Amino acid sequence: xxKIEQNSEALNIQxxxxxxxxCNYTNYSPAYLQWYRQDPGRxxxxxxxxxxxxxxxxxxxxxxxxxxxxxxxxxxxxxxxxADSATYLCALDMWGxxxxxxxxxxxxxxxxx
Amino acid sequence: xxxxxQTPSHQVTQMGQEVILRCVPISNHLxxxxxxxxxxxxxxxxxxxxxxxxxxxxxxxxDQFSVERPDGSNFTxxxxxxxxxxxxxxxxxxxxxxxxxxxxxxxxxxxxVL
Numbered sequence: 001x002x003k004i005e006q007n008s009e010a011l012n013i014q015x016x017x018x019x020x021x022x023c024n025y026t027n028y029s030p031a032y033l034q035w036y037r038q039d040p041g042r043x044x045x046x047x048x049x050x051x052x053x054x055x056x057x058x059x060x061x062x063x064x065x066x067x068x069x070x071x072x073x074x075x076x077x078x079x080x081x082x083a084d085s086a087t088y089l090c091a092l093d094m095w096g097x098x099x100x101x102x103x104x105x106x107x108x109x110x111x112x113x
Numbered sequence: 114x115x116x117x118x119q120t121p122s123h124q125v126t127q128m129g130q131e132v133i134l135r136c137v138p139i140s141n142h143l144x145x146x147x148x149x150x151x152x153x154x155x156x157x158x159x160x161x162x163x164x165x166x167x168x169x170x171x172x173x174x175x176d177q178f179s180v181e182r183p184d185g186s187n188f189t190x191x192x193x194x195x196x197x198x199x200x201x202x203x204x205x206x207x208x209x210x211x212x213x214x215x216x217x218x219x220x221x222x223x224x225x226v227l
Binding site for chain 1: 146148154157158163202208214215217218219220223
């Protein structure tokens, strides 16, 4: 079955720096790879989606890359702020599924002022 | 801005009891989902629902669970004969259309089974 690994459970960076989070998966590439933000005790909030045939997607300070050869996605937050502190979840939307998402365990990002 | 709502926010029940978790998806969305998240663990898919029937379910979603969309707005998850290990956050999500778009998650219901 599909497995997802997010590089570290926790990542601590200084305000203003770029945070880079990694998502690796096994087996087949998804049709879409999505990134969500989750705050404690809250539901996931959608951030970005990238398609299997796309290499990069940007939205404001966020950038996602997708390498199907490496079976890896990188998620970047530039000019990070303390308000970016949260857990970031990688999720796969596989071909042939009904849109149900396979989530990674997440990386908890802490941005220090 | 439209949002998915869930009630109750917290449900405490005794082992063996039945619970019903309620969700109101975004009104023009067609695809509905339930996920659960045990404390400290990842979000896990339970079931998807489209066109008034289950379209896919995970191994977790056994005969103990059922879903219903009774009135065209509410979407419910029923858990029969609850067990201690059913304690988790349960998230409802909805999606507008098929393929390649975001899911909108509700705030969750925290279920505690004593």
